[in-house]
Amino acid sequence: QVYLVQSGAEVKRPGASLKVSCKASGYTFSGSFMHWVRQAPGQGLEWMGCVNPGNGGTQYAQKFQGRVTMTRDTSISTVYVELSGLTSDDAAVYYCARESGGFDYWGQGTLVTVSS
Amino acid sequence: QAGLTQPPSVSTGLRQTATLTCTGNSNNVGNEGAAWLQQHQGHPPKLLSYRNNNRPSGISERLSASRSGNTASLTITGLQPEDEADYYCSAWDSSLSAWVFGGGTKLTVL
Numbered sequence: 001q002v003y004l005v006q007s008g009a010e011v012k013r014p015g016a017s018l019k020v021s022c023k024a025s026g027y028t029f030s031g032s033f034m035h036w037v038r039q040a041p042g043q044g045l046e047w048m049g050c051v052n053p054g055n056g057g058t059q060y061a062q063k064f065q066g067r068v069t070m071t072r073d074t075s076i077s078t079v080y081v082e083l084s085g086l087t088s089d090d091a092a093v094y095y096c097a098r099e100s101g102g103f104d105y106w107g108q109g110t111l112v113t114v115s116s
Numbered sequence: 117q118a119g120l121t122q123p124p125s126v127s128t129g130l131r132q133t134a135t136l137t138c139t140g141n142s143n144n145v146g147n148e149g150a151a152w153l154q155q156h157q158g159h160p161p162k163l164l165s166y167r168n169n170n171r172p173s174g175i176s177e178r179l180s181a182s183r184s185g186n187t188a189s190l191t192i193t194g195l196q197p198e199d200e201a202d203y204y205c206s207a208w209d210s211s212l213s214a215w216v217f218g219g220g221t222k223l224t225v226l
Contacts, residue, residue: 035215037217044204044217044218044219044220045153045161045204045206045217045220046217047206047214047215047216047217050215059213059214061214062212062214095160095161097161101151101163101166101167101170101172102151102153102163102165102166102167102172102206103151103153103161103163103206104163104166104172106160106161106162107160108160109160
């Protein structure tokens with residue numbers, strides 16, 4: 001069974017950086033791209049980018065270019081998203097999602113609050 | 117980045133049929149088709165179909181997806197109370213080199 005388990009909720013100050021992890025199990029980690037999607041309160045889904053766990057290659061949404069970094073650690077089957085320069089607009093639930101055809105498995109979500 | 121267009125809400129009666137739409141352009145929906153996701157309040161999204169009408173295992177046969185030109189559709193027959201949820205479409209946009217989502221449709225089962 002495929003599982004994606006994310007790190008816990010975070011409270012950040014404006015201007016700070018965020019790092020969320022997503023640990024995968026139940027499949028070949030390097031075989032599927034992993035995406036990060038966020039959802040602001042009461043809003044829709046927003047694609048942030050993806051990482052290829054096989055070679056570490058990344059692709060980011062233009063909106064987040066220069067502010068986001070996605071990495072992976074193959075030794076522990078974990079991907080990470082880092083977002084810098086947080087503002088109140090970055091308050092959201094952050095999800096990792098595996099791509100296999102579509103986004104077929106999702107993490108449980110990590111709630112990020114940005115508050116001074 | 118430009119997203120896909122979905123109606124904000126659809127309401128249909130119990131055991132009736134609902135059709136949700138998602139309009140994009142030739143670079144996204146019209147190119148590789150769309151995927152559909154269902155999200156219940158407080159839960160992560162769940163994949164219902166991908167590349168127009170491929171259903172993951174365990175997804176009800178009451179759901180079917182299709183595409184006509186730049187518009188994708190999700191049809192749900194025999195509506196049940198548990199079908200009440202938010203539905204999102206998504207597609208790869210080759211001109212943006214990005215995944216794009218629709219704004220979501222809230223389906224209400226009357």
